[in-house]
Amino acid sequence: MAAMLEVNDINVYYGAIHAIKGISLTVDEGEIVTLIGANGAGKSTTLRTISGLLTPKEGTISFLGQSIAGVPAQEIVRRGISQVPEGRRIFANMTVMENLELGAFTRTDKDGIGQDYEMVFQRFPRLLERKEQAAGTLSGGEQQMLAMGRALMSRPKLLLLDEPSMGLAPLLIREIFNIIVDINQAGTTVLLVEQNANMALSIANRAYVLETGRITLSGDAKELAASEKIRKAYLGG
Amino acid sequence: MDFGSLLVQQLINGVSLGSIYALIALGYTMVYGIIKLINFAHGDIYMVGAYVGFFAITTLGWGIFPALLVSMAVTGLLGMVVERLAYKPLRHAPRISVLITAIGVSFFLEYATMYFVTPTPRTFPDVFSSAGITVGGFVVNGQQLLSFAITLVLMVILTYIVQKTKIGKAMRAVSFDTETAQLMGIDADRVISITFGIGSALAAAGGVLVGVYYNSIDPLMGIMPGLKAFVAAVLGGIGVIPGAMAGGLILGVVESLVSGFLSSTFRDAAAFAILILVLLFRPAGIFGKNTQEKV
Numbered sequence: 392m393a394a395m396l397e398v399n400d401i402n403v404y405y406g407a408i409h410a411i412k413g414i415s416l417t418v419d420e421g422e423i424v425t426l427i428g429a430n431g432a433g434k435s436t437t438l439r440t441i442s443g444l445l446t447p448k449e450g451t452i453s454f455l456g457q458s459i460a461g462v463p464a465q466e467i468v469r470r471g472i473s474q475v476p477e478g479r480r481i482f483a484n485m486t487v488m489e490n491l492e493l494g495a496f497t498r499t500d501k502d503g504i505g506q507d508y509e510m511v512f513q514r515f516p517r518l519l520e521r522k523e524q525a526a527g528t529l530s531g532g533e534q535q536m537l538a539m540g541r542a543l544m545s546r547p548k549l550l551l552l553d554e555p556s557m558g559l560a561p562l563l564i565r566e567i568f569n570i571i572v573d574i575n576q577a578g579t580t581v582l583l584v585e586q587n588a589n590m591a592l593s594i595a596n597r598a599y600v601l602e603t604g605r606i607t608l609s610g611d612a613k614e615l616a617a618s619e620k621i622r623k624a625y626l627g628g
Numbered sequence: 629m630d631f632g633s634l635l636v637q638q639l640i641n642g643v644s645l646g647s648i649y650a651l652i653a654l655g656y657t658m659v660y661g662i663i664k665l666i667n668f669a670h671g672d673i674y675m676v677g678a679y680v681g682f683f684a685i686t687t688l689g690w691g692i693f694p695a696l697l698v699s700m701a702v703t704g705l706l707g708m709v710v711e712r713l714a715y716k717p718l719r720h721a722p723r724i725s726v727l728i729t730a731i732g733v734s735f736f737l738e739y740a741t742m743y744f745v746t747p748t749p750r751t752f753p754d755v756f757s758s759a760g761i762t763v764g765g766f767v768v769n770g771q772q773l774l775s776f777a778i779t780l781v782l783m784v785i786l787t788y789i790v791q792k793t794k795i796g797k798a799m800r801a802v803s804f805d806t807e808t809a810q811l812m813g814i815d816a817d818r819v820i821s822i823t824f825g826i827g828s829a830l831a832a833a834g835g836v837l838v839g840v841y842y843n844s845i846d847p848l849m850g851i852m853p854g855l856k857a858f859v860a861a862v863l864g865g866i867g868v869i870p871g872a873m874a875g876g877l878i879l880g881v882v883e884s885l886v887s888g889f890l891s892s893t894f895r896d897a898a899a900f901a902i903l904i905l906v907l908l909f910r911p912a913g914i915f916g917k918n919t920q921e922k923v
Contacts, residue, residue, distance in 0.1 A: 444807060468813035480808040482801055493801050496794070497813035545813060 393456060395420045395580055396441070396472075396549060401450030401460070403433075403440050410436045412604040413450070418549065423571070423581040425591040425612065427625060428601035434584040435477050437601070438551045441582075442474045443467040454549070469497050473547035477554045477584075479538040483527030487518055490526050490537055494544030504544070511540035514570060532563040539570065549580045556587045568594055588625035592616040600625075636766050638888035639881060644772035646880020647779035648841070651834035652857035653864070653872035654786065655707075655827030661803040661867035662823045664723060668730040669710065670831060671854015672737035677703040677832025678752075678845045679745060685753055692755040696778070696836050700829035707828025708821050716817065734854075741847040749846035752839035775837040782833055783873055786826070790869060799823055803867070852896070856883075859903040865913030874914060 394417035403411035411433045418424045426434050439445045441452060443464035452460040454470055462470070473494075482490050491511060495504045512519040515536040521529060526537055535555055542550060552571065556564040564587065572594050575581050585591035592598055592612045600608040600621065608615065615621050652674050659667045680702045684695035714733050718726045760769035790796040801809040802819045810816055838853070839845045860879045864871025879899055886898040906913060 442811060444810065463815075464807075464810035465813045465815045468811065474811050476808060476811060480805055480811075482804050482808070484804055485797070485800060489797060492794075493797060493809070493812045493814070496798065541812070 394418060395455060396582070397451075397453045398437070398441065399451045399453075401437075401440060401447035401452065403436055403445055403447050405436075410604055411440065411447070414601070414604070414606055415450075416599050416606065416609070418580060418582050420548075420580055421575075421578075422597065423575050423583060423595045425583040425585055425595035425598045426601055427585055427588040427591055427598060429625075430586065431603075432601040433604040434601055435553055438474060438553050438582070438584055441467075441551060442472065465497075468545050468547075471546075471548035472551065473542040473545045473549075474551040475535075475538045475542045475553060475555060478557065479534045481526045481529075481534050481537050481541070483525065485526055486523050487526050487529070487537055488522050490541050491518075491544050494541035497545055503546070507544055507546060511543055514543075514573065515540050531558055532560070532567070535559065535563075535567055536570075539567075539574075543574065543579075547579060549582065550574065552581065552583045554584060554586060556585060556590060564590060588621070589616075592621075633765065634888055635885075638884045640766060640768055640772065641888075642881030642884030643877060644775050644841070644880070645884060646860075646877035647776050648834045648837055648876075649853065649857050649860045649879050650873045650876025651779055651782065651830045651837070652853055653860040653876045654783075654869065655831045656858055656861040657864070657866055657869060657872040658799075658823050658827045660861070661869075662799065662820055663715070663719075663726075665715065665726050665730065666858065667827075668727070668854070669733035669737055670827070671850035671852075671857070672734050672741075673703060673707055673710070673828045673850070674831035674835040674838075674853060674857075675845070675847060675850035676706060676737060676741065676835070677828075678835030678839045678849065679741065679750075679847075680832065681836035681839060682750055682752060682845055685755055692774075692836075692840065695755075696833060699832045699836050703832030703835075704825040704829035707824040707831075710828075711821055711824040716820075738847050738850070745847065747847055749844050752843045752845055754843070756840050771837075771841045775841060778833060778837060782830060786830070786869070789826070795819070795822060856896075856899050859899050859906075863902055863906050863913055865916030868913065868915040871913055871915035 396418040398414060398416045400413050400415050401411055402413055414437060426437060428434055436445065440447055443462050446461045451458060454472060459467060459470060482493065491508060498504055517533055518537055518540055529537060555567050559567065568590055571581060571583065583591055583595065592615060595612040598609065598612045598615045599606050652670065655670050656667060659665055677699050681695045681699035684690045684698050710733055714729050715726055718729060756770050756774050760767060760773060790799060798809065798814045798819050801812065801814060802816050806816050856879060860875035861872050863878060864875025879902065882898055882902065883895045887895045
């Protein structure tokens with residue numbers, strides 16, 4: 392069976408800067424795949440390209456057998472890929488509920504949307520308590536939960552997560568990662584970008600290591616976590 | 629008239645003038661909120677609105693309300709066309725390029741209108757000669773009632789659209805963070821186009837009301853109210869919709885008080901003095917606020 396997401400030798404530029412230099416990766420249905428690497432390695436750029444915010448100059452991206460390179464971002468969501476962007480990017484001046492409504496923007500099935508609000512509030516009970524509150528007044532962890540809940544509201548087949556641990560306390564990071572595993576077990580495929588390689592490798596099936604726009608290593612997450620090279624470069628020992 | 633009654637009468641004049649400023653200011657503020665452009669052609673959109681209303685009433689012989697609706701629809705469409713042809717190709721250009729383009733569009737609309745309808749001022753027909761009402765000795769004339777009532781209705785509708793409807797929420801989302809809005813599946817280009825349409829339609833309503841109020845329209849009539857409405861938008865906090873409403877009303881009242889108690893010569897000076905004071909002491913405007921991002 393073909394992979395759910397297939398990124399094939401893409402090159403992405405920011406003006407004259409060659410940010411992604413021939414990256415290929417695959418994500419199979421049901422997996423958690425993680426993309427780890429240092430700051431500036433091109434992790435976010437890869438996600439932004441898959442989401443349609445950037446267009447690769449060369450290379451192909453296909454999702455469920457259809458080419459999506461160059462398809463506008465708003466259309467990618469409709470195809471079933473949803474992203475939790477780096478820094479959460481919640482709509483701070485709108486309420487928690489309005490943020491979730493926007494997450495369901497592409498949908499018209501009222502009943503299904505209603506069920507999914509329930510699902511999100513069940514997963515993130517703190518959002519229910521703060522339903523009518525302006526999203527900007529939430530704590531960092533709550534904002535991350537909101538960003539994830541909002542992304543789930545489009546009922547994605549593939550969820551892209553960009554640095555969900557950023558700026559959060561260790562305890563909260565653990566909570567967020569447990570939720571990612573739950574979401575995955577409920578049937579959503581996950582592509583996770585992380586600087587916190589330890590945490591990411593602990594929940595992922597497979598991993599890719601990115602260095603200055605290139606994939607330098609890839610393989611089974613457990614094996615990578617055990618490898619000497621990775622331990623030295625990313626796991627602080 | 630004694631001081632007290634002069635004051636009340638000027639307040640009445642000020643509110644009706646201010647409600648028209650508010651209608652124009654809304655378009656400025658909505659467009660700024662969504663693409664960070666001071667659309668200097670907005671005053672000319674308002675002028676075109678006045679002319680469309682004028683021809684609907686004179687040539688087609690329509691009443692004020694159908695003329696108002698048609699003017700809003702036609703001018704709203706014009707706003708969308710202007711955005712599509714002049715601003716959309718510059719979406720990723722430096723802001724100064726778009727600003728200069730807006731000034732170009734402004735001249736284009738002014739002189740294209742002159743070409744088609746001649747620069748001669750037209751007398752706006754007396755379509756709303758309701759006697760008005762007298763409350764405790766103060767006169768609120770028919771035109772003032774009309775402009776205040778229509779402004780109120782339009783603002784209620786706009787607030788409803790922006791706060792409650794799906795497109796309104798999409799507008800707020802694009803305005804807050806365009807890229808993230810796209811990640812929600814929102815077509816930002818379409819939302820921007822609709823924003824221009826709504827803003828232009830509101831300006832058109834202002835144009836028709838000014839025609840009714842002052843009985844005279846001409847192709848350059850948009851310049852001064854355009855600048856004043858810009859002041860109103862900055863005063864209320866550019867990008868903030870209730871700010872434009874409040875800013876317009878405050879500006880109208882201040883101008884009326886200055887004309888009533890000092891001299892109408894100082895009217896325009898007062899408006900621009902407000903702009904200077906706001907920029908010096910509260911650049912974010914009355915309702916402007918800085919939301920801080922938590923990391």
